[in-house]
Amino acid sequence: MEAPPQEHGAPENGVRIQSVDRVYRTRHGTVAALASMSLDAAPGEIVAVVGPSGCGKSTLLELICDLQRPDAGTVRADPAALMPQRDLLLPWLDATDNAALALRACGMGREQAREAAQPWLERFGLGGFERSRPAELSGGMRQRVAFLRTLLAGKPVLALDEPFASLDALTRLEMQGWLGSLLAREPRTVVLVTHDVEEAVVLADRVVVMSPRPGRTVAELEVALGRPRHRTDSTVIALRERALEALGISR
Amino acid sequence: MSATPRSGEGALAGVVRAGELPARAGVRLWSAAGRVLLGWRTILFLLILLSAWELYVDLGGADPLILPPPHQIAQALYEDRSLLWSNFLVTAREIAFGILVAAAAGLALALSLHLSRTLRRAVYPLLVASQTVPIVLVAPLLVLWLGFGFLPKLIVIAIVCFFPIVVTTLDALAAVDPDLLKLMRTFDASRARTFRHVELPAALPGLFTGMKIAVVFAPIGAVFAEEAGSNSGLGYIFEQAIPQLLTARAYAAVFILAVFAISLFALLTLAERLLLPWAYEPRGERPL
Numbered sequence: 194m195e196a197p198p199q200e201h202g203a204p205e206n207g208v209r210i211q212s213v214d215r216v217y218r219t220r221h222g223t224v225a226a227l228a229s230m231s232l233d234a235a236p237g238e239i240v241a242v243v244g245p246s247g248c249g250k251s252t253l254l255e256l257i258c259d260l261q262r263p264d265a266g267t268v269r270a271d272p273a274a275l276m277p278q279r280d281l282l283l284p285w286l287d288a289t290d291n292a293a294l295a296l297r298a299c300g301m302g303r304e305q306a307r308e309a310a311q312p313w314l315e316r317f318g319l320g321g322f323e324r325s326r327p328a329e330l331s332g333g334m335r336q337r338v339a340f341l342r343t344l345l346a347g348k349p350v351l352a353l354d355e356p357f358a359s360l361d362a363l364t365r366l367e368m369q370g371w372l373g374s375l376l377a378r379e380p381r382t383v384v385l386v387t388h389d390v391e392e393a394v395v396l397a398d399r400v401v402v403m404s405p406r407p408g409r410t411v412a413e414l415e416v417a418l419g420r421p422r423h424r425t426d427s428t429v430i431a432l433r434e435r436a437l438e439a440l441g442i443s444r
Numbered sequence: 445m446s447a448t449p450r451s452g453e454g455a456l457a458g459v460v461r462a463g464e465l466p467a468r469a470g471v472r473l474w475s476a477a478g479r480v481l482l483g484w485r486t487i488l489f490l491l492i493l494l495s496a497w498e499l500y501v502d503l504g505g506a507d508p509l510i511l512p513p514p515h516q517i518a519q520a521l522y523e524d525r526s527l528l529w530s531n532f533l534v535t536a537r538e539i540a541f542g543i544l545v546a547a548a549a550g551l552a553l554a555l556s557l558h559l560s561r562t563l564r565r566a567v568y569p570l571l572v573a574s575q576t577v578p579i580v581l582v583a584p585l586l587v588l589w590l591g592f593g594f595l596p597k598l599i600v601i602a603i604v605c606f607f608p609i610v611v612t613t614l615d616a617l618a619a620v621d622p623d624l625l626k627l628m629r630t631f632d633a634s635r636a637r638t639f640r641h642v643e644l645p646a647a648l649p650g651l652f653t654g655m656k657i658a659v660v661f662a663p664i665g666a667v668f669a670e671e672a673g674s675n676s677g678l679g680y681i682f683e684q685a686i687p688q689l690l691t692a693r694a695y696a697a698v699f700i701l702a703v704f705a706i707s708l709f710a711l712l713t714l715a716e717r718l719l720l721p722w723a724y725e726p727r728g729e730r731p732l
Contacts, residue, residue, distance in 0.1 A: 258630045275630040277623050284722040285645045297641055298633035326722055346631050 206271055207382050208234040208257055208350060213266035214407075215252050226252045228407035229266070232384070236271075236349070239376060239383040241393035243436060244403030250386040251278075253408070254352040257384055271382065273350035278358055280339040282327040288338050289314060289323045295346035310345060317341050318371075333364040340372070350382045357392065369395060370421070377420055390436045394429050395422050402439040412439035512692040517699060520692035527681070528693075532700050534677040535670070538594065539662045539704070542601025547655055549602065550609030554647065557610070558617040559639070575607050579668050587673035597669040597677070604665035609654030616650025617643055649723040652716040659708045663701040 215227040226249035234240040244250055255261040258273045274295065282291045290297075292314060293306035301309070314323050317337045327335055336356060343351060356372075357365045369392055376383065376396075387393050393400045394416055402412040414432055422429055494514045500506065501513040508516060521528065553571075557564045579600060586596035620643055628638040670679025678697040685694040717724055 255626070258626075260626050260629060273630065275627055277627055279623070281621060281624050281627060283624075283642065283645070285720070294641065295631040298628055298631040298637050300637065328722065348630075352630075 205236045205349065206269060207236045207238065208232065208240075208271070208273075208384060209267075209269040210253070210256065211267045213256065213263040213268060215249065215256070215261065216264050225407035227263075228409050230403075230409045231266075232401055232410065234350075234382050234384055236382050237380045238399065239385065239397045241385045241387060241397035241400045242403060243387055243390055243393045243400060243440065244408060245405045245440065246388065248403045248406050249408030250403065251354055254354050254384065254386055257350065257352050271349040273352045273384075274343045274346035274348040276340055276343040276351065276353045276356055278355045280327070280335045280359075282335055282338060282342075284327055287324045287326050288319055288330065288334075291327065291338050292341040292345060294342050310341070313341055313345065331364075332360050333368055336360060336368060337371070344379070344381075350384070353383060353385045355387055356385070358388070365389075365392075372396060373421060390433050390440070391424060391429075394432045394436065395424060400432070400436055402436055412436070414439075509689055509691055512695055516692040517695045520690070520696040521699065524693055524696060528678070528696060528700060531676055531678050531681050531697075532704070535663075535666050535679065535701070536704060538597040538601055538666050538669070538677065539708075542598050542665065543605050543655060543658055543662055543708070545598060545602040546605035546609055546658055547651065550606050550654060551613055551647075551651055553606075554610045554613035554617065554650075555644075557614055558643070558647075571607070571610065579604055579665060580672075583668050583672035586669070592673050592675060596672075597666060597674070600669035600672075601662050601665040604661045605655075605658035608657040608661070609651065612654035612657070613647050613650040616647045616653075620646045648720055649716070652712060652720065652723075656709055656712050659712065660705050662708075663705050667701070 210230060210232040212229045212231055213227055214225070214229065217224045217226055230249070230253065232240065232242070232253065242250055242253065252261065254275065256263055256268050257270045258275045259270070260275075262268075283294065286294070289307050289310050290303075293301075293303075293310040296306040296309055297303065311323065314320065317340075319334060319337060319341075322330060322334060327338070330338065336359075340353075340356065343353075357368050360368060373396055383397075385393070385397060390400075394414075397416055400414040400416060401410055402414070403409065404411045412435070414435055416432060418426070418428055424430075497511075498513045498515065501508055501511055512520075553567075557568060582603065583596070583600050586599055590596040590599070624642055625638060628642060633641070666677065667679035667682060670677040671683045674680045678701055682694045682697045685691065685697070
């Protein structure tokens with residue numbers, strides 16, 4: 194099947210995915226990852242995508258990042274940088290070099306790239322750890338370095354793949370608060386894939402709920418709330434319950 | 445819930461730094477290398493082994509001309525020390541340069557095989573097959589072509605050492621996380637930059653592992669090469685000693701080669717810890 198061309202429009206178009214199908218061929222036949230999936234993110238909007246395991250969330254992000262082509266439908270997205278689920282920091286580089294990896298990838302010299310990353314490390318609460326290698330950092334710090342690395346790629350769209358899934362519960366709460374305040378200061382178009390419904394409601398402007406495989410949108414919830422948001426806010430709790438209901442999990 | 449560091453993290457940073465004083469780090473490195481070379485357990489085990497060997501021969505288990513007891517080997521080591529030393533220098537030079545040539549060629553081939561699927565498909569099976577050709581067949585041929593000098597020995601040792609280096613380096617390259625390569629693509633990294641920043645550094649521990657394996661094969665290659673045609677080296681001494689019934693001297697030559705191999709192994713371990721300290725760090729996160 195000839196894949197339709199994927200277009201990256203001029204900056205500030207956000208993300209526009211329309212009726213996308215994506216099928217994987219394996220030894221045991223074909224697996225439909227996405228079926229008629231549609232998703233929009235306006236420039237500067239934070240869209241959270243929640244869904245059961247294996248519903249094609251990661252496929253969705255790879256489509257946005259131009260790492261895959263859809264089998265049908267169209268994907269239009271501003272250039273996007275990926276933040277993978279595992280931090281994937283390079284063990285031989287210190288925090289500064291890891292954060293500056295995207296700059297080095299585009300051909301910037303080492304000293305210049307380190308200088309560009311330096312002020313950000315301080316702002317990310319990594320002051321004093323500029324020269325520490327990943328093995329010397331805590332899980333939360335590693336995740337912050339990984340996020341900074343994605344941010345410094347300078348892409349208008351951030352594709353975040355369950356960024357806090359590997360953290361312990363307390364660190365995850367702290368990191369969610371941290372990401373919320375960071376995005377308030379540094380607005381980006383964000384597609385945040387998560388299996389944590391509460392995280393989605395606290396962080397996003399809009400929550401998209403996906404069905405089990407093949408993934409498609411089953412519900413869209415607007416989160417019309419100011420920031421910072423509190424988990425105990427009655428609207429947050431109500432939205433969380435609606436999202437869980439859409440996922441087929443009722444209590 | 446803010447972007448400022450927790451005070452505990454700042455305090456711990458000082459502790460981490462204090463532990464990394466250069467002098468102490470140096471002592472740690474040397475003691476690590478020393479542990480590889482000689483620990484008390486090694487010495488104890490060696491003593492038990494040597495005593496058993498000595499008793500076995502002394503009690504008439506084997507003819508000393510076929511299996512000389514340890515004390516005779518020690519005697520030969522002392523009495524033939526100048527002969528053994530001058531010939532050891534010849535063999536040591538062959539082995540050291542042979543391993544270096546093998547490392548350079550092995551790294552280059554592993555990188556080319558990794559980068560070119562076509563080359564990998566075409567050459568890799570032949571490379572495996574080539575290792576089944578006994579080096580005793582190849583060594584005389586090289587002597588015929590290149591004479592009795594340094595070069596044929598260098599080539600034989602390099603051939604013997606080359607294969608484990610290619611395999612371990614290639615495996616290290618193949619073990620690079622595919623998600624990392626995807627990440628580099630979203631950063632618009634060219635193939636060359638992904639290679640330089642991600643794949644090449646990831647290959648270095650594989651290179652060292654291959655060299656550590658090669659170190660134990662190199663003396664075998666050196667002995668075969670010297671037996672095929674030479675007038676110096678420990679392999680030559682070995683070959684001359686056997687027909688003269690100087691078995692203890694032959695064993696002394698083997699003993700020197702073994703000690704040399706262990707020393708090179710320890711040296712490589714030390715170099716690896718100095719050059720690639722990250723490869724020895726714990727994988728998990730620190731309980732900060």
